[in-house]
Amino acid sequence: MNIKTTLIRFQSIIALLVLCIVLSFMSDKFLTPENGWNIMRQISVNVCISIGMTLVILTRGIDLSVGSILALSGAVAAGLLKYGIDVPSLNLFIGFTVFGAILGGLFVGGGLGVFNGWMITKFKVPPFVATLAMLTIARGATMLWTGGFPITGLGAHFAFIGTGWFLGIPMPVWITAILVVIAVIVTNKTKFGRYIYAIGGNESAARLSGLPINKIKIWVYTIAGILAAVGGIILTSRLDSAQPNAGFSYELDSIAAVVIGGTSLSGGRGSILGTVQGALIIGVLNSGLVLLNVSPFWQQIIKGFVILLAVILDRINHPNEE
Amino acid sequence: MEEDNIILQAVNITKKFAGVTALDNVSINVHKGKVNVIVGENGAGKSTLMKILSGVYPEYDGTLLLQGEPVNFSNPKDAMSKGIAIIHQELNLIPYLSISANIFLGREIVDPLGLLDFKKMNAITKRLLERVECNVPATTLVSSLRVGQQQQVEIAKALLEDAKVVIMDEPTSAITDAEVEVLFRIIASLKKQQVSIVYISHKLDELFLIADRFVGLRDGKMVGTIENAEQGTKDDLIRLMVGRDITNLYIKDTLPLGDEIFKVENVSLPKPSNASQFLVNNVSFSLRKGEVLGVFGLMGAGRTELLETLFGLHSERMSGSIFIDGRKVDIRSVKDAVANGMGLVPEDRKKDGLVLSMPIYKNVSMASLDQVIDNGFLNNRAENGLAKQYIADLKIKTPSQNERSKNLSGGNQQKVVLSKWLATTPKILFLDEPTRGIDVNAKNEIYHWINTLAKRGLGVLVVSSELPEIMAICDRIIVMGKSRITGEFTKNEATEDIIMNAAIL
Known part of the structure; x- marks a missing residue:
């Protein structure tokens, strides 16, 4: 029993280790510091988004809009930084510092998250539909804001966020790691975190215990929006360019990370650290397949089967859940 | 002669769930054309026995004999095809399909082209509905029916397969008095057609109106029968169920x-x-x-x-x-x-009272987390202490406060819900x-x-x-x-x- 439960408990880590060992035998470029940082830097955006996605899914919701919110927030930050707000007819011009532009991007992400939460709690729009609508709304807004062209040339200060190093560790990894630590503490050690699990576990019991269901849900979608914006700013900074089609289908990678990490789509069960492991598995797999020169088409197929495998294992471990 | 009267026999049935014995060597007979009432407290094993009789639980120790022949139902559909139908307490109809579609679900009639033969199915449904006194068109959506009518549809569904035995689990718990009257008329007419009824209910008064015989279960064992229901009294029945006088059960001090x-x-x-x-x-x-x-x-x-x-x-x-x-x-x-x-211990503790996937201690503190919070963070020791206190006070039977609530028995779950509210003082x-x-x-x-x-x-x-x-x-x-x-x-x-x-x- 003990060996079995231990195996089940650490199945993601074990899978990750096995994957790393196998890949390091198959390619001598895999187990190098450069490749390690590379993987970490690449998954940092997905981890940012997936923290928010985990919270949303723990409440038995879903957020399909994170990819589009990422694009819009990144574009807004880039646009504010490069062009400011310029309304000649009113003789108005507001310039933005790097800090101000970032705040603007985060504000947009948070605002769209609030809107999602508001639709879901106030008008009882199912999360799938509300965030699907936001997916196209935010993407359309990104096109409007950028006119369909990338915003580039954002300067060295802004680029530091995505490409800089601090104490020998890439900045995106710092940002993501700090967010992960905060999220782990919040989910395990605070009232807010406990309420998220309670709402996902049994919303009706949570309501009858006097929990502020709507408030918690609005916050969760808001946080998901803000974290998507963080991802958008990191991505924009790393590429030195806000692409109108940035973050396309990122919501699916994010859901994949959450699911591989063992969080139940029926809510109430899962963890931030699980999601980080899920994102690592996807990142390591991507990197390994690239190093092994596997065609991108096959990469997608393999990723699909990994998701299925993860969920099948989860089913076996939790047979009695809906 | 005796054998001819018995349609279905359960012989020495034993059923265990994870080491807990739900049925212990139970033997009962179902008499043909009679209303066989199973009485017993909650947890006596009635539902488990019914689920074995109707094929919901295909695995058990012991034998089922249908008209003297050993049978083993692999699932409810199998049991139904052999003439045993069950009407569950919670009805199992699909709301956005018509009555006819529900009745023929899994047994649809198709024409030579493989298309659904609505005309034939609706005609048969209409006749079945008449037999159960349900006066609505066969094409009505089930979602627009009252609970009592839905139950009639369930019975009609059983009649479609020419059920020899119809098991009814608490059929009157959710329907109106008028519907109860109709139900009892249907039961009477089924009896005339030599259909046997196995009936479970806690409503003692109604049992005397329809029962032909009583079978008592207690703590998973068969404890006796009253073969001639008319001769039984309410006290006999209570003794059969609980084995003691019910008046001794209650305690309430008169307080100023x-x-x-x-x-x-x-x-x-x-x-x-x-x-x-x-x-x-x-x-x-x-x-x-x-x-x-x-x-x-x-x-x-x-x-x-x-x-x-x-x-x-x-x-x-x-x-x-x-x-x-x-x-x-x-x-x-x-x-x-x-x-x-104010505090509310709701009627349905699984649906509204507990987060079943959470351990006991998280459920106990749920409505009063503020008292186990230090500087904004949950204090694990305080939270566990709170749960331990109520586990001791209310005698909650559990290995520890970390046990998931879903693993507790109903009574202990109820105590956890009560603890949650007591913790809010x-x-x-x-x-x-x-x-x-x-x-x-x-x-x-x-x-x-x-x-x-x-x-x-x-x-x-x-x-x-x-x-x-x-x-x-x-x-x-x-x-x-x-x-x-x-x-x-x-x-x-x-x-x-x-x-x-x-x-x-």
């Missing part, structure tokens, strides 16, 4: 009552769909410290809706006033209710059917706790549909009927007759 702690004036709740019809109609009452006030009423009388309204769940539609300690309070949400010292506690589905010992412990809470000066409101229970544990009883209060009696005035008369008014 304190000041008025809770008062309700002219509380009404209109239906969401129609503001001129009421779920709760102009209800007023008061509750004193140390008092246990019972609310009795039949299904649909508005008792649960009353509790929900008082607890802030329908604040946008309700009208009327609520006073706590003589002060008018504005309760706009459950949060306000809790902040004002409420002034007023609402208990909605607090002993439904739990065993006798746990029941007694809950009664004991209600008594203890009253002694501590809480005002306790108990909603119950079990008359003996409400008469034994309450100081005063209000009766609801058709959304209104139709009677109020002190403990000394209350008899089963006058309460029931007020309830059916």
